[in-house]
Amino acid sequence: MNVVDSSAWLEYFADDRNAEHFSSAIEDTSNLLVPSICLLEVYKKLLREMGDAVAIEAAVLMRQAAVVALDEELALEAARLGWSHKLPLADSIVLATARRHDAVVWTQDSDLEGLEKVRYFAKDQD
Numbered sequence: 001m002n003v004v005d006s007s008a009w010l011e012y013f014a015d016d017r018n019a020e021h022f023s024s025a026i027e028d029t030s031n032l033l034v035p036s037i038c039l040l041e042v043y044k045k046l047l048r049e050m051g052d053a054v055a056i057e058a059a060v061l062m063r064q065a066a067v068v069a070l071d072e073e074l075a076l077e078a079a080r081l082g083w084s085h086k087l088p089l090a091d092s093i094v095l096a097t098a099r100r101h102d103a104v105v106w107t108q109d110s111d112l113e114g115l116e117k118v119r120y121f122a123k124d125q126d
Contacts, residue, residue, distance in 0.1 A: 001103035003033050005094045006041040007123070008106050013046070013058055018108060021121045025106045032065035035097040037090045039067060068097050087111050 002025040004012075011018045012026050025032060039062055047055035068074075074096050081099070082092030091111045098105045098117065105118045113120040 001031050001033055001098075001101050002028065003035060003094060003098040003101070003103045003105050004038070005105060005107040005109055005112070006038045006045075006090065007108040008121075009038060009042045009058075009062065010045060011108060011123070013042070017124045018121050021119075022106050025104075025119075029065040033097060033101055033103055034062050034065045034067045035094050036067055036069050037093045038062070041090060068101075074100060085111075085115065 004022055004025050008018075008022040009026070012022045039059060042062065043055050043059050046058050070078075070093060074093070077100065078089075078092040078096035081087065081095050082089065085092075085095070087095065088111060091109060094105060094107075095112065095115065095118075097103070103117070105112060105115075107118060107120055108123040110120070110122070112118045
């Protein structure tokens with residue numbers, strides 16, 4: 001199973017330099033989990049920067065995979081992981097979701113770099 005974080009989704013939708021690293025995980029929807037926080041973050045950013053139509057189209061594509069809601073147990077695990085790894089809220093939820101489902105996290109977020117079962121690709125800094 002795979003979990004693609006928001007930074008990787010945005011890279012994929014923009015078809016930027018690292019998009020190729022994430023395409024296999026994103027396009028294999030039968031083995032893809034989408035934390036609800038990623039749906040929120042991607043939709044919000046695209047809505048702000050590209051408008052409603054683009055944001056809705058992205059959300060439709062993301063929802064082809066299994067969306068994982070943040071429940072009480074996942075929230076507590078995210079808090080534990082966030083505290084122990086000093087992660088921001090969204091990264092904590094992404095990591096907790098992946099750990100719950102024994103999935104690999106695909107990311108450009110350096111906060112997750114070096115953690116077990118994380119495929120990190122540094123974002124190009126033009």
